Amino acid sequence: MKSQLVQQARRGEATEPGGPGRSRATQADRSARTRGALLESAARGLSRYGYGNLKLQQVARDAGYTRGALYHQFKDKQDLALAVCAWFRETYWQEVARFVEQEPEPVAALLTLARGHAVFCRRDVARVPIALRLEFSGQDHPVGREVERNYETLLTRCAHLIDAGREAGTIPPGRPTRTLALAFVGALEGTVIALAGQAPDDELLAAHAVAGVLGVPTSS
Amino acid sequence: MKSQLVQQARRGEATEPGGPGRSRATQADRSARTRGALLESAARGLSRYGYGNLKLQQVARDAGYTRGALYHQFKDKQDLALAVCAWFRETYWQEVARFVEQEPEPVAALLTLARGHAVFCRRDVARVPIALRLEFSGQDHPVGREVERNYETLLTRCAHLIDAGREAGTIPPGRPTRTLALAFVGALEGTVIALAGQAPDDELLAAHAVAGVLGVPTSS
DNA sequence: CAGCATACATACGTGTGTGTATCTAAATAA
DNA sequence: TTATTTAGATACACACACGTATGTATGCTG
Numbered sequence: 001m002k003s004q005l006v007q008q009a010r011r012g013e014a015t016e017p018g019g020p021g022r023s024r025a026t027q028a029d030r031s032a033r034t035r036g037a038l039l040e041s042a043a044r045g046l047s048r049y050g051y052g053n054l055k056l057q058q059v060a061r062d063a064g065y066t067r068g069a070l071y072h073q074f075k076d077k078q079d080l081a082l083a084v085c086a087w088f089r090e091t092y093w094q095e096v097a098r099f100v101e102q103e104p105e106p107v108a109a110l111l112t113l114a115r116g117h118a119v120f121c122r123r124d125v126a127r128v129p130i131a132l133r134l135e136f137s138g139q140d141h142p143v144g145r146e147v148e149r150n151y152e153t154l155l156t157r158c159a160h161l162i163d164a165g166r167e168a169g170t171i172p173p174g175r176p177t178r179t180l181a182l183a184f185v186g187a188l189e190g191t192v193i194a195l196a197g198q199a200p201d202d203e204l205l206a207a208h209a210v211a212g213v214l215g216v217p218t219s220s
Numbered sequence: 221m222k223s224q225l226v227q228q229a230r231r232g233e234a235t236e237p238g239g240p241g242r243s244r245a246t247q248a249d250r251s252a253r254t255r256g257a258l259l260e261s262a263a264r265g266l267s268r269y270g271y272g273n274l275k276l277q278q279v280a281r282d283a284g285y286t287r288g289a290l291y292h293q294f295k296d297k298q299d300l301a302l303a304v305c306a307w308f309r310e311t312y313w314q315e316v317a318r319f320v321e322q323e324p325e326p327v328a329a330l331l332t333l334a335r336g337h338a339v340f341c342r343r344d345v346a347r348v349p350i351a352l353r354l355e356f357s358g359q360d361h362p363v364g365r366e367v368e369r370n371y372e373t374l375l376t377r378c379a380h381l382i383d384a385g386r387e388a389g390t391i392p393p394g395r396p397t398r399t400l401a402l403a404f405v406g407a408l409e410g411t412v413i414a415l416a417g418q419a420p421d422d423e424l425l426a427a428h429a430v431a432g433v434l435g436v437p438t439s440s
Numbered sequence: 441c442a443g444c445a446t447a448c449a450t451a452c453g454t455g456t457g458t459g460t461a462t463c464t465a466a467a468t469a470a
Numbered sequence: 471t472t473a474t475t476t477a478g479a480t481a482c483a484c485a486c487a488c489g490t491a492t493g494t495a496t497g498c499t500g
Contacts (some may be wrong), residue, residue: 027446027497028353034447053272055487068449101480131354133267134347135270137352142484175421182414183425190410191433194402200394205403205433213411247467247476254477281453287458288479294460 009138035073037063043084043125050131051081051143060144078142085146088128091148094164095120097157106165107216110158114188118206130189155181162214172215183213255293257283263304263345271301271352298362301352305366308348312370315340317377326385327436330378331427334408338426340434342417350409375401382434392435403433 013199041063047055056077060070074080096116103109120126136144159181165171174180187209195202211218245253261283265274276297280290294300316336323329340346349367356364379401385391394400407429415422429436 031447050272050355051356052270056489057487062359066449068446069488072446072448087332090384127354133272134351134354138268142486175425178417179418179421180425183411183421184428185408186412187413187429187432188410189424190406190408190413191403192406192407193410195399198399201399201403205395205400206408208432208435209403209429210432212407212428212430212438215428215438218432218435245467250467251477276459277457285478289477291459292476292478312470 002095012092025041034063034065034069038065038070038080038127039087042080043087043128046081046084047125047127047131050135051077054081056080081143082146084128085132085143085150088125089150090151092120105170106161106168107170107214110161110165110184110214111157113161114210115203116205117188118192118195118202119199121192122199122202126197127193130193138201151185154185158184165214170216172217180213184210187213211216227405232250233351251293251326252371254285254289256285258285258290258293259307261305262300263348266301266304267345267347267351270355271297275303276300301363302366302412303361304348305352305370308345309370309373312340315427326381326388326391327434330385330404330434332379332431333378334426334430335423338415339419339420341412342419342422346417347413350413366385371405374405378404385434390436394435400433404430407433 026102038059045059045062049055054077056067056070059080060067063069070080071136074083096113097115099116100109102114103112130148132143132147133151135149155178159177162177162180162184166173166177175183188206191206191209192202195205208218228257258279261275261279263284265279269275274297276287276290279300280287290300291370294303312352316333319336320329320333323332349370352363352367353371356367375398379397382397382400386393386397395403408426411426411429415425428438
């Protein structure tokens, strides 16, 4: 439960199990472990409290360190938040997009995306994007821009699938593609957050909600 | 320029230099006008920035006053936020629930609720509830409790309609009622916020999303 | 081992926002 | 008119969290 975040130590590939004995505390390893713990703590904090209400002292304490360690690993609060965004971005596409791409049928891909999103958001950092997007909307803050960038990526991806579905005739025509994509993502996030990770209803009802938006029959 | 609340008072030191036409307002009227302007400004601010990021100086300045006036009208920041919540609660049910109650058919009532919610949320204070609910979730703050109370009211109302629809056979059985109500509200809020008040798609797609959640055919 | 760099903790300075106390002007009441 | 209450502005005191500067211990390298 503690290690949603995998550190990217990148200190060679041959992590020897029987190499130079114990010496568990090599510097790079230690640093990466600390950084990972701080990142995870920060992600939880951002999800719970947002950016402005996030207190770095609590972030550090929850990770088992002090603010000194945090400011050693990250330039400042903004840098920390950006690192969380980057981590989220990578992890999300790793865990969600992979399954989506295996679906040749656009509608199936969109429903898979919805289910994958719901499953992904069962962890306690699910609300990081929505919290930050709400908090920074309408402002010109680096963190806000980064979150918005992630959001746009998701949007265009959905828009492409919607277009494909319409060309295939499996999604009925109607509102503009981007509008539909906005509603798709909105309904998805709203449903998933409201259900707060309670399986398996989150997955099912998220799929139902987006199916309603798309205008396709609910498969189950 | 669209004041949903009481329109702001244009006061100032050197105003109306050539036209003493409007006589001095009575104290009660003047006070109420000020309070309304501050409430509206605070609601906009809460919707945009949330509670923690809301700066009372900006609230006062946007309303055309100083913090002194604000602290004269409201006890403190928390009191101001609670007043906004109360205003929102009243206005919401006045503008939304009235139409819902005229629908005898549960499904029609739920869809009307969705549409009414979308229309209501076209104003710039639409995100007050979701912002505060996110910010205070998991904490024990008076404002959080108040917002949660409003949310619960909406939830139980939806739950009753869902039960009625199931008894009438117009809503298929499935997940527990409360779970469905959660998803209903979540999908509704998510869709509406994502579309950011762009009529008429917000209304239409909100109805589609909740129809998907409920498992009823989309009427349009 | 010396010395040096790294990881992290402690201590400090500063900005910013809240809340309160004081002060002025205007409205009501006598 | 004067006296009293009220609306609102200005000034002050305090807390809190950020960022930085400094201190200390532990790993690394010759």
